Amino acid sequence: MTGNCFGNLFKITTFGESHGRAIGVVIDGCPAGLELSEKDIQKELDRRRPGQNRIVSPRKEEDKAEVLSGVFKGKTTGTPIALLVFNRDADSSKYEKIKNVFRPGHADFTYFQKYGFRDYRGGGRSSARETVARVAAGAVAKKLLKKFGIEVLAYTVEIAGVKSKSFNRKVIEKNLVRAADLKAAKEMEEAIFSAREQNDSVGGIIEVKATGVPAGLGEPVFDRLDAVISYALMSLPAVKGVEIGAGFEAARMTGSQDNDLMLYSKKSKKFEFKSNNAGGILGGISSGGEIVARIAIKPPSSIKREQKALTVEGKEVKLKVEGRHDPCVVPRAVPIVEAMVALVLADFFLIQKTRKL
Amino acid sequence: MTGNCFGNLFKITTFGESHGRAIGVVIDGCPAGLELSEKDIQKELDRRRPGQNRIVSPRKEEDKAEVLSGVFKGKTTGTPIALLVFNRDADSSKYEKIKNVFRPGHADFTYFQKYGFRDYRGGGRSSARETVARVAAGAVAKKLLKKFGIEVLAYTVEIAGVKSKSFNRKVIEKNLVRAADLKAAKEMEEAIFSAREQNDSVGGIIEVKATGVPAGLGEPVFDRLDAVISYALMSLPAVKGVEIGAGFEAARMTGSQDNDLMLYSKKSKKFEFKSNNAGGILGGISSGGEIVARIAIKPPSSIKREQKALTVEGKEVKLKVEGRHDPCVVPRAVPIVEAMVALVLADFFLIQKTRKL
């Protein structure tokens, strides 16, 4: 309830501010015996890192993960795994002069109201830089899930109104926006550059799928798999909507259209579904089908265009937000989305081990 | 993590199956000294009750709430408040014959996979009847919030593609679909009747607003107010999507369009917002503005139209789902949505008392 913990049996606690000394996470509950190296974590951090290409924030962070505990001779010991990433290129100078200004669209005002006081350097704890910790923890969750054949894949399906029209998994990591459609990806990139030129920013939509998820994950009533995935994804900065399977479209279907009928394969002795409007979840519990979710990401609030803003005293000032910001956070959010879904699934996977005799 | 608890300081645990003896809830953490009567709870239960009008399930349940503990001389004592509603009109006969069939769109298959065994009478625990407990608990949360000037209001904004075009708060409880636009309401009703005639069902969209919420509620990082509202609402049966403020539309805006600028009223010494794309939440924390969320509700899976379904052994059978089902659950979901948002706000309201010196 303290807000910086997530999960139950595979439980993480994160800490750190954008311009503080470090960002970190403690993973408590990862089973013993899982092979784990700093490389496993670094691989994922590199995908969300600023400065990785010309479309993202130029802040130069190596984002090098250090494993402080919980791993011995290349394997998890069952005790807490602490992962630490030091902040190297924080530049707080730009923030000194706006320390009394509430930047539009940011959490400056609400943190101030909540705590009566705030760390104004780069947004402090409200900065998306805290997602470094989520990605690091998610890397461990992914490793665990992979052992059991579960994989999570996210990709951009829309930016600035430009939609993907095809799906080619192989191209996702080969274009700047992480779309699965190279042609649309090109247009999306251009939309981003164009927004940046106009000192503005754009948003978009990410889709995430999980495959290999066994039937039975998720709990009834409150901790439904879809509810917890929504919670996890809506907890990401800038996310304003989430949908599962057919999502908002389901509201316009009839029952006879929406119901996914089943197939039974005598060969594999497995139940399958002919369609997937449910997004792989029925009654909050995984059905064995592909889990599908989508999230809406708003355009970044930090824009160089002049905006009117208020000071702590209520005085109106003119503000151009400086600093090294992304004109669109969708591409860098892709690995973060995967991390969150992996964390949810790892937790439910462990819980399910205790649900029947 | 056991799935039937919700909340931290204002914490509820629910129990009961559709055709079991009773549905109930224990509220642990409600502050002492709140005036509370069975009437407060009954009022809300009556709004979600089946059989209340010709548009909903004809199951005849009084849904009479009994307060078993936690209230003394008309006031809460600070100890757990147990609320119980006995099931009176459960008719399990219809379910005996389909006890080995997985009804399309239902949780029959997933519960069977999860537990290796299921209570097939009326969906057992996966039935929407469990929301009786949520509404009962929500009534207590609403009473608490009201003391501090916080109110939650939900209403239907779309059914079967028919959208509300105006907003009149007064008419919401005066039409069968609980829309705020009487003209649209009429069309929605017709769409529902038409679906029922065709042995089919329809879905829709509900909007919920909370007013009077002070700035500062919600926790950073994971337990953001928007994340927990999403979790709460997605945990309701049939919900497939949730959005906050501008929601999915925000993905198509630019930052300069999306950012809500602020106003300072010298008179009231209060900060306000000129627009509300954020839905009253910044960085996961309430801004003092109106909280706004919307959810997508799928059409009910139980339809009388013949569908192909599989048995536990994988055999295909033809199925017409009998029983007393709603052709559209949107109208009855309105008080349930209010209950969930009230539960979230009550919890965060208490937590916020501990956040600054």
Place this chain on the structure above:
Amino acid sequence: MTGNCFGNLFKITTFGESHGRAIGVVIDGCPAGLELSEKDIQKELDRRRPGQNRIVSPRKEEDKAEVLSGVFKGKTTGTPIALLVFNRDADSSKYEKIKNVFRPGHADFTYFQKYGFRDYRGGGRSSARETVARVAAGAVAKKLLKKFGIEVLAYTVEIAGVKSKSFNRKVIEKNLVRAADLKAAKEMEEAIFSAREQNDSVGGIIEVKATGVPAGLGEPVFDRLDAVISYALMSLPAVKGVEIGAGFEAARMTGSQDNDLMLYSKKSKKFEFKSNNAGGILGGISSGGEIVARIAIKPPSSIKREQKALTVEGKEVKLKVEGRHDPCVVPRAVPIVEAMVALVLADFFLIQKTRKL
């Protein structure tokens, strides 16, 4: 944190006051497929029931358990098990006249301070009657543990300074004080009757053992098995001390005396311990040996002897506590102690299923 929940994966929430309508408990997380009947629960409730013999409170309560949910066709379904016991013989008349008096040794003063208000009828929530719910839940935990060969046994070892000198398991349920030494039992009974005659009360010590506990239960650092057992037992009314294995005596041993050396049986391929100063727990984790704990129970605070007491306004009054009280709660506490230890073990047993790959 709300105080009325216990456990993590096998989690219980209790409710109800001494003179309210009912006492109940919701068990959330019991695995599906466990055979369970009302008889399993009744058997344990009968052991703690008032009025069962001439040594205990004459309050006439059948304490009949009703299963409201979570069991279908004689088996647990994996969903919450709600157990309810209605209060039948509450007599609040004796409490009206002392509603403004803080009874010495009772929680009257502290509840008043905590909540600003209290249910004075029979102690309300602070009454030991709430342990009905613990025993009911413990019966389910015991049933689960038994399936895996784990048993919990408690018995009285001292009352009013009279100590047991021998151990005969078979006599425990055959004497009024539940001692394992019939001769000492006789003396203990007499000490109790003598105290009652003098309008006074006496305390004692209970020992509890768990056998068949596999090595590996308990978590490192905070949720050690011994720590959680202590928490569970100290949460019982009137308990003032707890010790594990050699307990306070260990403080006077040397390391060479205290260390339990190990044996390896080639035949059974099992590790064993030559002594059990550790009480079956090393580093907070079960060693496979017998778990042993002891608790000190104070004499009941309700005595008929005249005492000076204060009113809410601070006025001194003379008080003889009337009502139907036990002159010694040790015998009735025996099944409650078993219940608490069973609840702890059931929880850790489930958790351990998730601790290694």
Place this chain on the structure above:
Amino acid sequence: MTGNCFGNLFKITTFGESHGRAIGVVIDGCPAGLELSEKDIQKELDRRRPGQNRIVSPRKEEDKAEVLSGVFKGKTTGTPIALLVFNRDADSSKYEKIKNVFRPGHADFTYFQKYGFRDYRGGGRSSARETVARVAAGAVAKKLLKKFGIEVLAYTVEIAGVKSKSFNRKVIEKNLVRAADLKAAKEMEEAIFSAREQNDSVGGIIEVKATGVPAGLGEPVFDRLDAVISYALMSLPAVKGVEIGAGFEAARMTGSQDNDLMLYSKKSKKFEFKSNNAGGILGGISSGGEIVARIAIKPPSSIKREQKALTVEGKEVKLKVEGRHDPCVVPRAVPIVEAMVALVLADFFLIQKTRKL
């Protein structure tokens, strides 16, 4: 439930092994606005540090605390406070040769059983070195409590059977064993030196008091103040017993002896108690009196005397435990005990803010 978290609203998560890279803790939920410096933490760490005098382990650790997050301009921000202490003088060489041996009295065997694998360097996570994190977190809790007039004080009352006979607060930090009786302290020291000479070890008893605690802290039923204090203290390595107030002696008292009568001071308008058999807690809730608890600490298991031990394969070997061990951990446990009680009180203090309207 993952075992490395403690507390609810003032919640800590610890990590790190004895011979790993670092020991650390994340405090989540400390209210914003508390003045806090690294000095506040260092002061407490210095009290538990090895190598501080000739009676304790000579391992040379500076135990320098670094604050990684949650503090800005000398004040807590309300976001997680991460504290890190790097291990500098770990010498794992001694452990390589006994990596397959289960040291008597240690958690080697149980960790191996639990996780199927263990970090054998210096006990890994089961080492008492993890209490560095508790003391660091406790320092923050102490700072918070002090602001509200609450203080926690622990001291040694018995070592190797030698008991303190007087109480002088001022001498506690001025003798090697942290007793409040200088004469007894001298004898205790000698008992420790004598044990060390004989390659053996000794145990003892610590008493802890909390003053200035307002009435009303603690929750009914499970999270009673005494239950949670017991849990906290029994979670410390080597603790085998805990008692509150009169403790085990209460089991031998009569009700008329044990009940603490009350006084009302017209002058201060305060209720007080004439005696303190209850240890400042009634019905699990603080009464406004002094909180008193005592714990039994066993002699350290690591002794240089030759003992028989088993290997992983069940082979008997002769073992002299080398390394730099304390012949008695009681003196260094004193600040750790204070830390745990402070953590409990800080948590309940925050919770109580939400308990009445």
